Amino acid sequence: MDETTIREQLRAYITRDLIRDESYPLTDDEGIITGGLMDSFSLAELAVYIDKTFGVYIPDTDLTVARMDTLDQIVARVTQV
Numbered sequence: 001m002d003e004t005t006i007r008e009q010l011r012a013y014i015t016r017d018l019i020r021d022e023s024y025p026l027t028d029d030e031g032i033i034t035g036g037l038m039d040s041f042s043l044a045e046l047a048v049y050i051d052k053t054f055g056v057y058i059p060d061t062d063l064t065v066a067r068m069d070t071l072d073q074i075v076a077r078v079t080q081v
Contacts, residue, residue, distance in 0.1 A: 006054065006079060033068070034069055
């Protein structure tokens with residue numbers, strides 16, 4: 001799966017299921033957690049989604065604001081494998 005497809009699937013999941021506003025114009029470098037759009041519980045849900053959808057396990061130690069705050073960071077983590 002290419003990076004563009006991963007990015008758009010993640011953007012759709014975040015806006016639809018975590019932010020619960022599909023029309024929200026989430027940018028690639030926007031602070032999702034630092035901007036108050038998601039909390040730590042949502043970050044855990046995101047990790048489960050990534051594991052199920054892309055087969056990429058993200059350990060708890062990587063589920064931090066410093067590593068998973070923007071869509072760019074999340075996509076980089078998913079494609080890092």
